[in-house]
Amino acid sequence: MPRCPHCRGKDIEWRQVEGRGHLASFTRVLHPFDKSRAHRLPYVVALVQFDGAPGVTLVTNLVGDGIGTLSIGQAVEAVFRTNTAGTTVVEFRTI
Numbered sequence: 001m002p003r004c005p006h007c008r009g010k011d012i013e014w015r016q017v018e019g020r021g022h023l024a025s026f027t028r029v030l031h032p033f034d035k036s037r038a039h040r041l042p043y044v045v046a047l048v049q050f051d052g053a054p055g056v057t058l059v060t061n062l063v064g065d066g067i068g069t070l071s072i073g074q075a076v077e078a079v080f081r082t083n084t085a086g087t088t089v090v091e092f093r094t095i
C-alpha cells in the first residue's frame, strides 16, 4: 500500500516479519468471479495476522491439504509460488 491504512500517512517502509502467523478470517471461493483464477477453484482467500508483528494483516490465499478443515486462529506459515506470469507470490498453508 502506498499509505498507512490506519492514519493515511506516507511515512511507511518495508520491514521483515516472520513467515508464521494465524488465520484471522477466510472464505472459500467456489464460483469463478475472476476468469483468470477459474482454473484454481475452489480456493481459499484469507486474512493472516503475523506472529511477532501485531496489527500486520495480509490478504492472501491458503493452499495445501489443510484447506478443507480451517478454523479461525489456526497456525499458518508462508509458502512461495511462481505464477504463470513469472511473478513470485506468497501464500500460506496450515501447520
Ligand SMILES: [Zn+2]
Binding pocket: 004, 005, 006, 007, 008, 009
Ligand atoms: Zn499510520
